[in-house]
Amino acid sequence: MMEKIIFGRYLPSDSVVHQMDPRAKLLFIFAFVGIVFLANNVMTYALIGAFTFLIVFLSKVKLRFLIGGLKPVLLLVLFTFFLHVFFTKEGDILTQFGLLTIYKGGVIKGIFISLRFLLLILVTSLLTLTTPPISVTDGIESLFGPLKKIKVPVHELALMMSISLRFIPTLLDETDKIMKAQRARGADFSSGSISNRVKAIIPLLIPLFVSAFKRAEELAVAMEARGYKGGEGRTKYRILRWSMRDTMAMVFLVVLSAALFILRSY
Amino acid sequence: MNTIAISIKGVSYQYPEQESIALNNVSLDVYKGEWLAIVGHNGSGKSTLAKMLNGLHYPSEGTVMIGGYALNEENVWAIREKLGMVFQNPDNQFVGTTVQDDVAFGLENNGVEHGVMEERVYASLEKVGMTAFLNQEPHHLSGGQKQRVAIAGVIALRPDIILLDEATSMLDPLGREEVMDTVRELNEKEGLTVISITHDLEEAAKADRVIVLNEGRLYTEGTPQNIFQLDRELLNLGLGVPFAVQMSQLLTDAGLHLSQRHFNEEELVSELWTLNFER
Ligand SMILES: Nc1ncnc2c1ncn2[C@@H]1O[C@H](COP(=O)(O)OP(=O)(O)O)[C@@H](O)[C@H]1O
Ligand SMILES: [Mg+2]
Numbered sequence: 192m193m194e195k196i197i198f199g200r201y202l203p204s205d206s207v208v209h210q211m212d213p214r215a216k217l218l219f220i221f222a223f224v225g226i227v228f229l230a231n232n233v234m235t236y237a238l239i240g241a242f243t244f245l246i247v248f249l250s251k252v253k254l255r256f257l258i259g260g261l262k263p264v265l266l267l268v269l270f271t272f273f274l275h276v277f278f279t280k281e282g283d284i285l286t287q288f289g290l291l292t293i294y295k296g297g298v299i300k301g302i303f304i305s306l307r308f309l310l311l312i313l314v315t316s317l318l319t320l321t322t323p324p325i326s327v328t329d330g331i332e333s334l335f336g337p338l339k340k341i342k343v344p345v346h347e348l349a350l351m352m353s354i355s356l357r358f359i360p361t362l363l364d365e366t367d368k369i370m371k372a373q374r375a376r377g378a379d380f381s382s383g384s385i386s387n388r389v390k391a392i393i394p395l396l397i398p399l400f401v402s403a404f405k406r407a408e409e410l411a412v413a414m415e416a417r418g419y420k421g422g423e424g425r426t427k428y429r430i431l432r433w434s435m436r437d438t439m440a441m442v443f444l445v446v447l448s449a450a451l452f453i454l455r456s457y
Numbered sequence: 458m459n460t461i462a463i464s465i466k467g468v469s470y471q472y473p474e475q476e477s478i479a480l481n482n483v484s485l486d487v488y489k490g491e492w493l494a495i496v497g498h499n500g501s502g503k504s505t506l507a508k509m510l511n512g513l514h515y516p517s518e519g520t521v522m523i524g525g526y527a528l529n530e531e532n533v534w535a536i537r538e539k540l541g542m543v544f545q546n547p548d549n550q551f552v553g554t555t556v557q558d559d560v561a562f563g564l565e566n567n568g569v570e571h572g573v574m575e576e577r578v579y580a581s582l583e584k585v586g587m588t589a590f591l592n593q594e595p596h597h598l599s600g601g602q603k604q605r606v607a608i609a610g611v612i613a614l615r616p617d618i619i620l621l622d623e624a625t626s627m628l629d630p631l632g633r634e635e636v637m638d639t640v641r642e643l644n645e646k647e648g649l650t651v652i653s654i655t656h657d658l659e660e661a662a663k664a665d666r667v668i669v670l671n672e673g674r675l676y677t678e679g680t681p682q683n684i685f686q687l688d689r690e691l692l693n694l695g696l697g698v699p700f701a702v703q704m705s706q707l708l709t710d711a712g713l714h715l716s717q718r719h720f721n722e723e724e725l726v727s728e729l730w731t732l733n734f735e736r
Contacts, residue, residue: 323554324554325554325555325558353554354552356554357551357552357553357554357594357595360594360595360596361548361595361596364596405549406546406548406549409544409546409549409550410549410550410552412508412513412544413542413544413549413550413552414552414562415513416511416513416537416541416542416544417537417541417542417552417562417563417566417610417611418534418537418538418563418566418567418614419562419566420534420566424568425565425566425568426564426565426568426569426570426571426574427565427571428557428558428561428562428564428565428571428574428575428578429558430571
């Protein structure tokens, strides 16, 4: 089941989108979140939708894979749609059965809002699908770098993020081992009442926490032994390279928003 | 072979809020280019000594000189460049998300320029035979491979001394051999001074010189041959006795009725888990 969830997963490939600077992709997404709200009619939604599919196409991520992985979220989108269909009272009445009246305005609003939702989800999942998590971290550190001037611990936060990313598989392995150990002693994680199942998790969590703290302590010692003394005077092994295609993406984004502005009032 | 790399004089250390003294008036010299093994049972103060050599804590009494620097808070960063450490747990010292990031970590900390960094990462991985794994993530590596990456991370900083604190104790026999071969090569070809802390006497047998610690004191020192002649004495220090034998003895002392004293871990385990079947 876990294999199907794509949120936060990285799919290696050599597409244009994969090769973009993570900073460009992050900026793009921040801007996109705003731009999506410019859409207000069929023309603008069609344009921004076409644009999103162009990015999906460029990323070489298979649409079937994308939709398949987003199934749980799609349910949420559908729910949003029906919420609007049933509760918005605008425009002509389409049909009426019993207490339920469906207005034309509600259907339109439902389609628009769930579409907006869908586009946002598509674009943000594309970020993680096309960028290794460590690059996302590097991008965030670089973009928020100026905040260091006002004493925001940007370097420390980025390091924390990258260490967490590095330890996720280690801790998952460990959870698995502890689970097997507890099962061997007769623990049951998959049946019984909810309260029993929650109780069964406690002997799983406690050893996990204890070992995580031990790991953290040892890691801190190892880092110090390897000369870590904070962000000051540190160089970076990973270098972000802003290229022509990143600038192009930004230009493209500006053109898109201009077009949306114009089409808005049609 | 007789230039002094590290000189420890009358060093004592006590952990805060602990009654016993972890290191008690220890004096010893480490020579340039030698392979020194430090052995001793659990809690004899080996790791405490190791951490002291890296400035992870400072002696309460006595002095430590490393590569011409006196160990103090001023020199500690210079000393950490001269003496690199590899710890016991392969996972808990792997900082980077990939092999090359991890090797670069120490270089980044020391502000090494990017171009130089790339060269050194590659060269170090070449020396430990891990270039094929540049972009591999740690959870896809074996314990032995992780330890070799840790060694690469140390030698990337071009230290004079490498200190391994039970670096092979969590590895399988194959991983152990892999890591020991790597260290041997660095010792022979690059003239790196090696201090290897272990309670595996087989591993200590490969050293030029062995030091035995007991209860925080320097018990004795000599060549491996000298040390192994102490046979009985070593047993009394809790060294050399296989784990299963010690465990059987302790369990019997605690009142458990075992059929025999086991020499082999597997036998002991199978007796233990079948012990209560008749009831
Ligand atoms: N962080 C610590 N805090 C308090 N006491 C410690 C700590 N680490 C080790 N000790 C104590 O110091 C002594 C020496 O420990 P250590 O140097 O870790 O031994 P070894 O590495 O030889 O097994 C032991 O008695 C141990 O309990
Ligand atoms: Mg130890």
